[in-house]
Amino acid sequence: MKQLTMPSFGADMATGIIAQWKVQPGDKVQKGDIVASIDTMKGLIDMEVFDDGVINKLLAAEGEDIEVGQPIAQLTLADEPRSATEAPKHPQAPLGQKSISAPKDKHQSRNPSAPRVDLASDSDRFPEDNEVAGRRRISPAARQKAAELAIDWRQLQTGSGPQGAIVLDDIMTMAKASTGEAHYPEADSSQQMREAIAAVVSRSKRDIPHYYLQQDIQLDNALAWLAEYNQGRTMDERMLLSALLYCAIAKALPSFPQFNGFYLQGRYQAQELVHLGNAISLHGGGLMVAAIHHAQQLNPAQMMLKLRDQVLRAREGGLRMSEMQDATITVSNLGDRGTDSMQSIIFPPQVAIVALGRQRCVPWVVDEQVSIAHIVTVSLAADHRVSDGHAGARLLNKIDHLLQNPELLI
Amino acid sequence: MPARLPQIVLVKKGFVMTSNHPKPHMDKAHLHGLLKQMLRIRRFEEKCAELYTQQQIRGFLHLYIGEEAVAVGIMQVLDPQDAVLSTYREHGHALARGLDMGKVMAELFGKVSGSSRGRGGSMHIFDSDKRFYGGNAIVAGALPLAVGLALADKMQGKKGITVCFFGEGAVAEGEFHESLNLAQLWQLPLLFVCENNGYAMGTALAISESQPHIFIKAQSYGMQAEAVNGMNVVDVEAAAARYCQAIRDGGGPHFLECNTYRFRGHSMFDSQLYRTSEEVQQWQGKGPIVQLQNWLHSNHALSSAELQQLELDVQQEIASAVDFAEQGEFEDESDLCLGLYGQGLL
C-alpha cells in the first residue's frame, strides 16, 4: 500500500486544492498517469502517479485545501499482494522523516583534500578576552554618571557589562554603597533602603548648611474652592488638598530659581523645569521620592491624577528610573501623620525641601478679631550656600498668596 | 555567407531527417547505446519529479524530459579533454557527460557526497575531472565562460574543444552576442549548442525574437551555423560529429541550433498557461525516445526483451543512485566557509 500525498511543486507552495480527481477507487493506473488536477496559486497543475497499481481509496475531497505532504489517496502497488505489507521495490521515504534535517554531529564528511582556509574577517568575532590587558573598560554612559555623582569608578576592578565592562548599573550600585552617594534608594529591600537613606541624610547634614523657615498658611479659601470643585463628583474624581498645595509650590518656584536646581562639584545649576520630588512613604517602612515632571505646568486636576497614580505605583514597585532620579526639589507631606511642622533634611544634589504639616483648626486673628481658621504650616529647609532667608521668606509668601487665590492655580 | 536552411524531409513513422548530412551511424549496438543514454536521463528526471513532489529535492527543478536527444547526441562525439558548460536544465548533460549518477542525485539532495558537496543543488553541478563546468542559473551567464575556456585551450595549444549548451532564451541577452562575436573574432575552438525548445520559461519564441531562426543570427557573426532536428538523436550526433571535427581541424567556432521541445513545464511549479496540452501531446508523439524506439522496432533492431533489459538496467542504476543519495550525510555547518578561498597555487 502506498500513500499518495499532496505534492510539492515548489518551495512557495504550502497547500494545494484538489480541483478534480481523475481517478476513482478501483481504477488501474500506470506510472505517469495523471490522477488529479491540483489548483495552486500559479494555476492548475497535473499530479502524476509514480507507480503502477490500483487506486484503493481517495482520502480527500475535491475542493479541499490540503497541506503539502498530507495523504490524499491510497494506492495498492501492482506487484504487491493485496494483504501483505511487503517492502516496496524502491525504499520510499516515510512521510516527513527524510526531509532536510539538522546535520549530524560527525565530522566524517570533511573532505581531507580541501584544507580549511578561514579567511573570514575578524569582524565576525568579539575579542575573547581583555585585549587591552590590564585596562578596565567603562561605558561612556557610566563614565558620565560617575562624573555627575562624583564617584570614583576606578575603585571597581570589574563591572557587570559585556566583557567585564563597568556600566551604568555598576555606578548606581556604587552610589548606594557606603563610600558612594544615593539619590533615591531602590525599592528591592528595606534594609538596603535604610542604609541608602542613612548615607544620603548623613552626607546632607554634613555637607549642606541648612537654614529653616516656616509659615502658617490659611486654607479657608483653598478649602472652599476645593469643596466647590468636588461637588457632584465621585470618590475617584475628588481632589484632595495636597493637589492644591503641590500646585502652589510648583507654580511659586519658577520665580525663585535658587531653590530649584542642583548643587554639584562646587557649582549650583538652577533648573528651568520644576520636577517636584514627592516623598512617598512605603508600607513596612522606607521612603521613596518620585519626581512629578513639569510640575509648574500642571493644574490641580492633573496634579491630583499624578499624585494618586504615583503613590500607587510606588507602593507596587512600579516607578520608572527617570521618576526616581531627576527631582529638582522635594516636597514632604506629613499632614496625614498628624504633625504640625518638620525641619527636613535636603536630598543632595537638591538645594531645598518643603515640608507640609497637617491641616488643623486654630484660633486666627483677622482685623484684630479672633476667629477660627484652617491652616497648614509650610516649612522650608534650604541650602545656605545657594540662597538666604530673605529669598526663602519670599518663596513662602508666594506660596501663601497662591493658596489664598486658588483660581490662580488653574 | 548565404543562409542555409535545412531541408526537412518527412519520412514515415515520424522519423524526420535533414538532408544535409551523411548517412547516420546505423550500428545496432550504437543505437541501443543511444537509446539507453536517453532512457537513463528520462527515467532519472521522472524520479526527480517524484522526489521533488515529496520535498526530498528542494529549490528549483528544471527537467530535461523531451530534450534528451540533444545532450546524448552531442556528448557522443566529445573527448575527455573537451570542456562542457550547461544551464540550470543540466541533469541530462551531466549524465550524458558521464558524471556518476549517485553523485548527481546526492547533489540534488543537498548531501556532502554530491558533486558540489551539496552546495549547488540542481542548477550548479560541477565535475572538474570530467571538465563539466556547470550548471549556471543566469541565462546566458555561461557563454562568456565558454569563450574563456576555449581561449585557454587555444593559448596553451591544447587539443580540446569547448561545448556550450544554452536555451534559445539566452539569445536575447547581450552576453550571447558578445560571446559569439569574441569567439568568431578570436577563432576559438568552441561549439555553441542552442537548445531551442520554443519557450523561454513562459515566453514563446515568436514573441521574443524578431529573427526566430537562431542559427541565422550566428551566421551574421560570420560563424558556421545550422539547425538540426533536436528530436532525432541520430541527426544530432551526425551534425555534432561534422561540426566538432571541423572545429578540431581549426575551423573556428561553430553553432548548432537544435530544435527540440520540453514535455514538462519550465520548472516543477509551472501550470503551463502559455501553451496548450494538445501542442505538448503532439510533440510527445515525436519525442526522441519514441522516435528511436519505433524506428528500431520497425527495423527489427530492438526486441521487447532487449528493451525490458535496458529499462531494468536503468531502473537499477537509478535505485542505487537514490540509495546513495539517501545514505549520504549533510555537510557539517562548521564547514560553511570551507573552500571560499583557495590556498597556494593551483
Place this chain on the structure above:
Amino acid sequence: MKENTLSYRDAVHEAIAEAMRQDERVFLMGEDVGNYGGCYAVSKGLSAEFGPQRIMDTPLSESGFVGAGIGAAMGGMRPIVEIMTVNFSLLALDQIVNNAATLRHMSGGQIGVPLVIRMATGSGKQLAAQHSHSLENWYAHVPGIKVLAPATIADARYMLAMALADPDPVVLFEHVMLYNETAALPTPADCPDMHKAVVRKSGTQLSLITYGGSLGKALEAATLLQEQGLSVEVLDLRCLRPLDTASIFASVDKTKRLLVVDEGWRTGSLAAEICAAVAEHCFWSLDAPPQRICSVEVPIPYPRHLELAATPQVQQIVDLVLGLLGKQAGTK
C-alpha cells in the same frame, strides 16, 4: 622625471611586463590595451614586446571579456583583465559576482578562478557623473573575491604579482589621480603582504584610516595637523576585502579616535563598515565617536568647484580631526 624615481603608471606597467616575462600563462586583455597603449598609457609598448596574442585588444564587451577572463583562468591561464574604469565594470557585474565569486565555493572547492581584474576608479578629472564612481565598497561586499587598492608606487609595482599568485579572483583598483604620482624607486621590501594594512605615518591622538586615492589627502592633513602640534596616525588599508581588522583595531586602541576618509558615498560605504567594526571591537577604548568623511550623496558633477565640493578634501579632514580632538576648527 628624475632618475631613480618611478611614476605610478610606470610601476603598473613594469609589474605587468615582469609578470608576463616570468609566466607564459599571464596575458593582458581589455579595451585599447594593445594598439592604443592603454587608456591611461599603462600598457604602452607592451604589445610590441609581447605581441597581440598576449596583449589582447577586446571589443567593447565588458561582460563578454570579463567572463572570458574567468573562463580562461578556469582553463589554466593567468589572465589580467583590464576594465577601463569601475564605471564600465557595472556591465560585467554578473560575471564577477555570479561566476567569479561563486565558482569555488559553489562547486564544493573544485574550481578556482585565479584571475586578476584591474580597473581605474575615482574622480578628480572633471569627467562627470558616469565616469567618476568609487564603487570599491560594492566589490568589497562580495565573498569569494579579494579587493586591493594600491595607493603607493611600491604597491602599484609589487601588489600585482601577489594578486597573480593568489588562487582566487582579485580586483585591483587604481585611482585615476595616482597615475602621474612619482616616488623613489621602490623595492619589494616596500610592499608588505597584500592582505596587510600599513601605518604610513605614526601618531597617538587619532587614526586617519583610508585607502587608494585618499591616502595623499590624509597624509597632507596629518602634516598640517602636526604643524599645530597634533599627532595623527595614518593607516593605509591596502586590502579592502578582507579588511585587515587587526591593524585597524590596534591603531584605534592606541589613539582612541577614528576618522575614516572614503571617496565613496556615505551610505553603505566601506567607511561605514569600518566604523561599525570599530564600534563593535574598540568601544571601550574610544574617546570620541567613530567618524567618517565621504563623498556628498550626489552624482559627481562636472565643474571643478562642484567636483571638489562633492568629495572629501584636505581642509575638511583637518577640521573634522580638530573637532574630534576638541580643538577649534577653521585653523589653517
